[in-house]
Amino acid sequence: MVTDIELKAEEFSGAPGEDRLYRMRHSAAHIMAQAVTEMLPGSKLAIGPPIEYGFYYDFLLPRPLTPEDLPAIEARMREVVAADVPFEESRAPKDEARRIFADQPFKLELIDSFEGEDVGLTRHDTFLDLCRGRHLDRSGEVGAFKLMSIAGAYWRGDERRPQLTRIYGALFSTQEELDAHLAHLEEARARDHRRLGRELGLFFLIDDIGPGLPVFTPKGEMVRHLMESFVRETQTKLGFQHVWTGNVVREGLFHKSGHYDNYRDVMFPPMVDEDAVYRLKPMNCPSHMTLYKEMGVHSYRELPLRFCEFATLYRYEASGAVGGLTRVRSLTQDDCHIFCTPDQIEEEFTRCLNMVREVLSAFGMTDYRLQLSLKGSEGKYVQDEEKWDAATRALVAALDANGVQYEAVEGEAAFYGPKADLMAKDALGREWQLSTIQIDLIQPARLGVEYIGEDGQTHTPVLIHRAVMGATERFLGVMIEHYGGAFPLWLAPVQAVVIPIADRHNDYAARVQETLQEAGLRIEVDRRTERMNAKIRDAQIQKVPYMLVVGDREAEAGAAAVRLRSGEDLKAMPLGEIIERMRDEVARKA
């Protein structure tokens, strides 16, 4: 799951085809460390690995670093590159290494932590580093790079140790690739949903409300309502039903279901009364299973039962880890639990796949891949080979029957059953894990969920967990970036702004608004005393799809001069034609 467009701190694997890129980035990290220690003598060196997009190095510095320091470091790096010095790898006994790095406490810790008698060293120019190797032959081969940013980091992630300074660099084989990456970053920054959310007035994160608990303005609420309504309609059309189980339950339910042991850490703190403890729901499954049971004895003839709910769930993510809409504590899942017989898995999985494809394609997310996560040979999985085999066969059969490409990964299943995760690419080519379909072979038995089979005996149904958007908040965050804030007409909170040329056209503007609103469209009038061009510019900044300019001629003709967000000028059109055009565009989700 890609949750951020920042450079990733995960170590870059440098798979076979990418070995050269690995060596470039790794070597550049050493060259940067040389430049920093020359500029700030007494710097203590931590580690400096290659990563996706580039490299970083962590330092304990004698003074704080600012972005203004980066050009000097980069300039010194380019000198070392130009000098085309060799990288020389060697090994040394630990005792010798301890003497070499006597004033480098982090290196000493590393030496102690390594197994074996000796350690790797890499030297280039004047700089010697403790290093397991894989470098370029010479510094001149280092490729196109740019120092990007400064961040705080902790030695081995330990927050009790002093904070280190991390410098990030981007590096690619060619200048073209680097430029493309920087342009991509710029585009992503321009689309950042946190920035656009504020500029378009969609949502706010407010201290008084709490971290990770976004609140939505009328415009933001309209977009989330339209998204949820569309999913609800699609669910209804495909035979799903909706239930309502609220936000709070007795904590005992999670003890029964086993979620307390596994998910306690992501639950909000308990609400403790003298004789009762309540919890905000972090998931719906136990509530849906409890409702299923309370509805009475179920016959196989009633199955499958498909319970959907747009309940807002609450997960107590660390307050430092939340931000924007993609990392929240309140998440409104488009959750569904299907109770079915083992025979029905294939058909129900197909239904879920169709649901996912129909919804994502409406949002223009048509480039996706599916990962089928299967049982591994190791032990965390619930032990019932027969059920696993049957469920896996059903999923594979459904995927094949529907002609869906997928990648099967063994050992990635949930402990309770196999699952399919859908990774979709947005307009920037970034991949997001959105939808999930999971087969659950264990929870229903744990909560005593049953049905009477055709044989008159009691059986445990299979439970399928399914989410399409995942969570409304996160999906909206992704969509804001996907569309760059320019929502298609069906999703736009304001579909058209009526712009009266002068005050005397305000009455006609109001009539235009009323006429279009009666046709089910969302219309505002810009009555400010600004000039027309300023109003058009502001509507474009607000990414309103249609601008309807009205003056004397338009009022006389019962028309409006139509301009599109794209800049296209459609000239004067009768209101009836405007309505027809807009309604058609909405219906096609164009």
Next chain:
Amino acid sequence: MVTDIELKAEEFSGAPGEDRLYRMRHSAAHIMAQAVTEMLPGSKLAIGPPIEYGFYYDFLLPRPLTPEDLPAIEARMREVVAADVPFEESRAPKDEARRIFADQPFKLELIDSFEGEDVGLTRHDTFLDLCRGRHLDRSGEVGAFKLMSIAGAYWRGDERRPQLTRIYGALFSTQEELDAHLAHLEEARARDHRRLGRELGLFFLIDDIGPGLPVFTPKGEMVRHLMESFVRETQTKLGFQHVWTGNVVREGLFHKSGHYDNYRDVMFPPMVDEDAVYRLKPMNCPSHMTLYKEMGVHSYRELPLRFCEFATLYRYEASGAVGGLTRVRSLTQDDCHIFCTPDQIEEEFTRCLNMVREVLSAFGMTDYRLQLSLKGSEGKYVQDEEKWDAATRALVAALDANGVQYEAVEGEAAFYGPKADLMAKDALGREWQLSTIQIDLIQPARLGVEYIGEDGQTHTPVLIHRAVMGATERFLGVMIEHYGGAFPLWLAPVQAVVIPIADRHNDYAARVQETLQEAGLRIEVDRRTERMNAKIRDAQIQKVPYMLVVGDREAEAGAAAVRLRSGEDLKAMPLGEIIERMRDEVARKA
């Protein structure tokens, strides 16, 4: 607010016109007390007032009473009535009264609590009671009565004292009135939403979830969704906007807003983390005001802003006080906060009135009265005579302009401003307080909510709180009883059941279902192997509006034989005609 159809324990006022009824009921209570003390010597007498519908008396009895005891008590009462004995009222010094009631501890407590030197006594037949009077002349005039039920009660409501036994009786002037009352009770019992909710499979209250936290089945969710969608559509049409502020906020927000001091007792217990305390929201006002502020500096040109939200709120009512849908801990308010200038109060109040009338009339609640609650001369009210006068004038002007009848009650306003409450009668003539419109002259200032006026100065807007259904859960409870579970077509969770005559008609039944579903109707097929008549009977018990019976002839003709819930037989109709008829009925909310 009438929350229950049980006999009310509130004392019956016996207004002038009802003085005779008061005397009848009061006298009957004495006669019942005589019968009980004769049957169970040693009984200790508490109090026995006349109440709405009848009377009761509380006793501390030497043995538990069962419903089987009531006929004997009633028989003895009828003997005393037949004997037509006189009631004689007198007064006695307290000391003498203490001697008379020496073995009646509750009477002794009462004597001590009375002011003055002497107390009232009433004697009839062999029975003497401490009593302030207003009785019949003779027992023969007592009217038509019936002992109804036995309940537990506490002396002066004090739960630490031993529990008393309360016997309820119903009493009216004539047998016809008593019979009508008993029939009414029977009807109310048949419509009890708790019973119907279970029989129709709409909602459940489940121990594992928690008291006062109902969960809704697919059928129940559908009804609440239809209700809320209709209100939302109406709101949008009338110029209201919707926001989303979730279920949880930092407790500090309620300290700021002042709600913590006044409403702490109805809040769920806090969620306490090391460095943060969260609360479930018991109301939306502080969140809506916080959002208003965060949206930036507001100009008078933007006002009124009307923020609506269907947020589920949580109120920690005593677990013994919750039950069914009308007394819940989770309540989904159709809440709205209008931010406006003082000049806009009249227009906005009119808008709210129109909203209320449009929504309630769609639910067939057309018989209602409006109570205008005004400031009293006493002191709890916020001190700003000018604002109070202006707000009150605006409300009265709006009511007059709209020709709305109302009753003005001084001293009933909220501390923050005047309000209008709407009391509507259901199909049984019971009155429910549903909608409320409240002017708030104080909260916006407390939270620093502002706008820039036409004068360029900063002003505090008026806040109007408004709810139409009140809360979805409670309104649904009222609607279940109002309709007796037989929802009109637009609200019916299942609008038609297709009944195949034999298994060979199942395919055609599925086609009928599909055709009608594509027309936007909610259709089920009864595929059980039951006989046709049993299926029709079950559909009627489930109060499904349309039954569509299909056999060979219907399949051939592309038709269905239509029966209504009422029993009416419309014979075979082509599917197109059925769709047209049903859609028209839905559109008219008939």
